[in-house]
Structures are given as structure tokens and as C-alpha cells.
Amino acid sequence: MTSVRRVCHTLLLAAFLLVGGLVSPAGAHPMSTSAVLLDIRDDHVEGEVQLPVDRLAVAVDRDLTRTGVLGEDRSFLKRYTAQHIGAVGEDGDAWTVTLATGSVRTIDGTAHLVYPLTIRPPDGQVTDFRLRYDVIVEELLTHKVLATVRYDFDRGILRADDAETLGVLDRDTGSLRVPAGEGSWLTGLATTAGLGIEHVGEGADHLLFLLMLLIPAPLVAAGGRWRASDTLPRRPVVRVVHVVSAFAVGHSLTLALAASGAVQVPSRPVETLIAVSIAVSAVHAVRPLVARGEVLIAAGFGLVHGLAFASLIGDLGLDRGSLVTTLLGFNLGIELTQLLVVALMMPSLVVLARTPLYPAFRVGVAVIGLVFSVSWTLERATLTAVDPFEGVQTWLVGHPLLVAGTLAAFAAAARLRGRVPWAPAGQ
Structure with missing residues (x-):
């Protein structure tokens, strides 16, 4: 009706x-x-x-x-x-x-x-x-x-x-x-969850940050280098759970504080720090900064991403009566989107990690993420007027299934072409 x-x-x-x-x-x-x-x-x-x-x-x-x-x-x-x-x-x-x-x-x-x-x-x-x-x-x-x-x-x-x-x-x-x-409050919950899904699903920066953290998840850090894990598939699953959980805890904390008015930070520095977080995670994907660094990066920069999430809630002008439900729904939407990204990308990354092509793939994607993040940082810090890669970013975000399908096809082809042993190998 x-x-x-x-x-x-x-x-x-x-x-x-x-x-x-x-x-x-x-x-x-x-x-x-x-x-x-x-x-x-x-x-x-x-x-x-x-x-x-x-x-x-x-x-x-x-x-x-x-x-x-x-x-x-x-x-x-x-x-x-x-x-x-x-x-x-x-x-x-x-x-x-x-x-x-x-x-x-x-x-x-x-x-x-x-x-x-x-x-x-x-x-x-x-x-x-x-x-x-x-x-x-x-x-x-x-x-x-x-x-x-x-x-x-x-x-x-x-x-x-x-x-x-x-x-x-x-x-x-x-x-x-x-x-x-x-x-009813269920309708509001579903709507705010949809906003969370939309905000992350259409945000190239949030998606790229998550991807940079997932790339090294199938590997282990040893001697300042990435090496293949000998405990697949258990280790990648555990690492991904840790990464997603750390990011969720980080952004949930600052999201609640900012949405309730306890913390107020201008949007421009927040958006600039988000771009910096992608650069840090991209560098970590090339060479491990610290052991289990992606978990620490996810938790630390999750705090920054939470401030960006809160800006959208602030724009809605929500009152205190619906704030708890709003935070719950918005967080639910964010986590569902993250899990969807993990489900689409992680199986292909795990397969690729067991092929000789993964080091080149990992470094190549990380470099692209680094270039995008530097461009975002310069634009958001008002050092440049435009982002020259905006069209590419918009296209990639607008075609998630095509991107995931291409990655899956590449992983399958690489696996058929040649495999590496399940024992640790240099990456």
C-alpha cells in the first residue's frame, strides 16, 4: 500500500x-x-x-x-x-x-x-x-x-x-x-543498512583499502618478505577474519563517538587520511611493514574510516531516539558489504597465491593502489584540482562482478598453467 x-x-x-x-x-x-x-x-x-x-x-x-x-x-x-x-x-x-x-x-x-x-x-x-x-x-x-x-x-x-x-x-x-x-524500527534498520551497503559499495577508497589488506592475507611475513603459507586454507581464513574484525572494531568505535557528538573532526583531513591509509596498506602489500601488519593497519585506520562513515549519518540529522538503531543498521550494511567483497575476491587470491604469478600480481595491484591513493591524497589536500584516475575508479566500482569474474578466470588460468608446492616458497 x-x-x-x-x-x-x-x-x-x-x-x-x-x-x-x-x-x-x-x-x-x-x-x-x-x-x-x-x-x-x-x-x-x-x-x-x-x-x-x-x-x-x-x-x-x-x-x-x-x-x-x-x-x-x-x-x-x-x-x-x-x-x-x-x-x-x-x-x-x-x-x-x-x-x-x-x-x-x-x-x-x-x-x-x-x-x-x-x-x-x-x-x-x-x-x-x-x-x-x-x-x-x-x-x-x-x-x-x-x-x-x-x-x-x-x-x-x-x-x-x-x-x-x-x-x-x-x-x-x-x-x-x-x-x-x-x-517500524525494522524498516529504519533495513534502510540504514542499505545506506551502509551503498556507502561502501560506491566508495572506491573504502573498497581499495579492503583489497590492499586482503592481498597479503594468504601469505606469511618472514625475513621482511612475503612467503607462501604451508597451512592453507586455514591460515587465510583466520587472517581475513582478523582483518575484517579489526576494521569493524575500529570504525565502529569512532562511528559511535562521532555520531553521538563526542568527537568532531573536519571532513577534509579525514578524507585525506583515508587516502593515506590506502597508501600504507599498499606498501605493506609489497613488503610487510610489521608482522601481522594488515591487522594493525585495519584497526588503526578503521578509526579514521569510522569518522568518514559518521559524516553521512550526521548529514541525515538523526535524533538520539533512533541513533542506536541507525548505528546498528549502518554497521550491518558495512559488514555485509565487506563480507561480500571477501567472498568475491578471497577464493581467487588464495588460488593465485599458490602459483608463481602471485608475486607479480600482488606487487602490480599494490602499485596501482598506491598510485590511486597518492592521487586521492593530493586532491583531498587541495594540492591538485582533479583526480586523473577518477574515470577508471568509477568504472571499476561500477562493475564489481566483472572485476571479480576476471580475477577468478585469471586465477584459474594461472593454476592450470603451473603450481607451486604447498610448502613455503619465496614470494
């Missing part, structure tokens, strides 16, 4: 915009419209009301200016707006509606008076309610108001792309039902 409802709302909005475009003179902006944007929280509803100043002037029969609406007309306009907004719960009880201090903002080329909005139910529990709204509409019969839910964790509405249009308020439709009590 939710999908059907969203389709209907989308069609309604499209029809509304089409009609507006048809009746507008050629080359002119469509008629100014108001907007009500709602963020559904556990115990209250936040949002904002956007009122086009030109339409508002007609409704209140005053000559309004950008400066006047925040000056001599400020008290009158806030009182007028508050009188024409209301909310009623399913039980018929009125909810408290509060407007904060207004500001003027240019939206779609038109000056709008914007009021932050707070709606609170009497029992502190947000459920379905009806929004009553006729600001400007009660005087200007042709005026339209677009009502949108831009955040509702329990229904998986977390980003601008997920926003749900409730409908259009006008002279004939003075109120709309807001489905604030639908959904």
Missing part, C-alpha cells in the same frame, strides 16, 4: 506542476507556491513552513518587503501564520503548534518567509494526525501548498531522495492526513 500511495502522490505532484507550467506565460516563473516540510520524530514533529513573500503580501493586504517581514511586520506575520496552522490527533485532541523566529530565504528565485515549525502531541507519542493549514490560501483562492515528509525513520525516509509528498493543500483541501505512526 505504501508504494501505491507514493506513486499516487508522485502523479498528483506531476499533474500539479504540469498544470502550473501550462497556465504560466512563456518565459515566466510558475506561480509562487508555499511548502510545508515535516520531519517525524519519536515524540514530536519538526519542520518548516515556506511562504512566498509576494503571495503573502496579497493575502494579508500589506506591502511586504524582504526587510519588512523581519522588521515592523514580524510580530503580525508570525501571529497570522500560527493562527492558520493546526494539528489534530486521531483521538480528536489538538496538538501544540509552535513557530520559531522566521528568516527570509530565496527559493526557486522567489523570496520566501521561512518559519521553523514544531508540532507536539499532548501525550508525547507521535502517531497519525491531520495537518490543518490555510495560510495565504484562506484569502488567495488560487494559492497552492505542497506538503512533504522529508524524514521519518520508521518508514525509511532518511534523505532528500526518499522524501514523500503528502499532497497539495488549497482552498478545497484544507487538511491532510500525516501517516506519522506507520512503519
Whole structure:
């Protein structure tokens, strides 16, 4: 039913915009419209009301200016707006509606008076309610108001792309039902897990960092060199578990601290350090820096990657009520993506590690990772304007199955061409 409802709302909005475009003179902006944007929280509803100043002037029969609406007309306009907004719960009880201090903002080329909005139910529990709204509409019969839910964790509405249009308020439709009590924390959990999968799956830097750590996993460090392990396949499995677990512990710690506001670090240094972490792991893949270095690298730089993960959660503006579930879901998505990468790449790496071609392959891939990481570091440190390898990186990330399939075919061909004994051999 939710999908059907969203389709209907989308069609309604499209029809509304089409009609507006048809009746507008050629080359002119469509008629100014108001907007009500709602963020559904556990115990209250936040949002904002956007009122086009030109339409508002007609409704209140005053000559309004950008400066006047925040000056001599400020008290009158806030009182007028508050009188024409209301909310009623399913039980018929009125909810408290509060407007904060207004500001003027240019939206779609038109000056709008914007009021932050707070709606609170009497029992502190947000459920379905009806929004009553006729600001400007009660005087200007042709005026339209677009009502949108831009955040509702329990229904998986977390980003601008997920926003749900409730409908259009006008002279004939003075109120709309807001489905604030639908959904569940499971929906929010699944959505945040999807964000974690998307964030890592589309992030070339995070994927390359993980790959650099996996390359030496089938090997052992001895005498400052990589050598084949004589305990396959047990050792690679154990090493991969250690690497993935260390990275998970590292990023989970800083993700929780940063998302809760305990730690705040600017994004540019974090992104630059992520590029540096790839360079370090690439060098380690060529020559071991320390024994079991990939585990230490995964744990240490996992702390840095966690700060980057937290920046996305911060952009969502989550409240404390859903923070724990958000962290759980986001981490789940990250770990699922990592396990998928391991499942796609590790079998081929294990097979290749038992062939004479692996040293050249390992060094070649590590050098490519080092080149990419240096390019990212220079760009993120603003030492260069562009990343010349961005197109290649985007293509590789966009074709994971092709990359994994090519690696598997290469591993199979190398295994058929020649094998090395299971005893340790120089790498």
C-alpha cells in the first residue's frame, strides 16, 4: 500500500506542476507556491513552513518587503501564520503548534518567509494526525501548498531522495492526513543498512583499502618478505577474519563517538587520511611493514574510516531516539558489504597465491593502489584540482562482478598453467 500511495502522490505532484507550467506565460516563473516540510520524530514533529513573500503580501493586504517581514511586520506575520496552522490527533485532541523566529530565504528565485515549525502531541507519542493549514490560501483562492515528509525513520525516509509528498493543500483541501505512526524500527534498520551497503559499495577508497589488506592475507611475513603459507586454507581464513574484525572494531568505535557528538573532526583531513591509509596498506602489500601488519593497519585506520562513515549519518540529522538503531543498521550494511567483497575476491587470491604469478600480481595491484591513493591524497589536500584516475575508479566500482569474474578466470588460468608446492616458497 505504501508504494501505491507514493506513486499516487508522485502523479498528483506531476499533474500539479504540469498544470502550473501550462497556465504560466512563456518565459515566466510558475506561480509562487508555499511548502510545508515535516520531519517525524519519536515524540514530536519538526519542520518548516515556506511562504512566498509576494503571495503573502496579497493575502494579508500589506506591502511586504524582504526587510519588512523581519522588521515592523514580524510580530503580525508570525501571529497570522500560527493562527492558520493546526494539528489534530486521531483521538480528536489538538496538538501544540509552535513557530520559531522566521528568516527570509530565496527559493526557486522567489523570496520566501521561512518559519521553523514544531508540532507536539499532548501525550508525547507521535502517531497519525491531520495537518490543518490555510495560510495565504484562506484569502488567495488560487494559492497552492505542497506538503512533504522529508524524514521519518520508521518508514525509511532518511534523505532528500526518499522524501514523500503528502499532497497539495488549497482552498478545497484544507487538511491532510500525516501517516506519522506507520512503519517500524525494522524498516529504519533495513534502510540504514542499505545506506551502509551503498556507502561502501560506491566508495572506491573504502573498497581499495579492503583489497590492499586482503592481498597479503594468504601469505606469511618472514625475513621482511612475503612467503607462501604451508597451512592453507586455514591460515587465510583466520587472517581475513582478523582483518575484517579489526576494521569493524575500529570504525565502529569512532562511528559511535562521532555520531553521538563526542568527537568532531573536519571532513577534509579525514578524507585525506583515508587516502593515506590506502597508501600504507599498499606498501605493506609489497613488503610487510610489521608482522601481522594488515591487522594493525585495519584497526588503526578503521578509526579514521569510522569518522568518514559518521559524516553521512550526521548529514541525515538523526535524533538520539533512533541513533542506536541507525548505528546498528549502518554497521550491518558495512559488514555485509565487506563480507561480500571477501567472498568475491578471497577464493581467487588464495588460488593465485599458490602459483608463481602471485608475486607479480600482488606487487602490480599494490602499485596501482598506491598510485590511486597518492592521487586521492593530493586532491583531498587541495594540492591538485582533479583526480586523473577518477574515470577508471568509477568504472571499476561500477562493475564489481566483472572485476571479480576476471580475477577468478585469471586465477584459474594461472593454476592450470603451473603450481607451486604447498610448502613455503619465496614470494
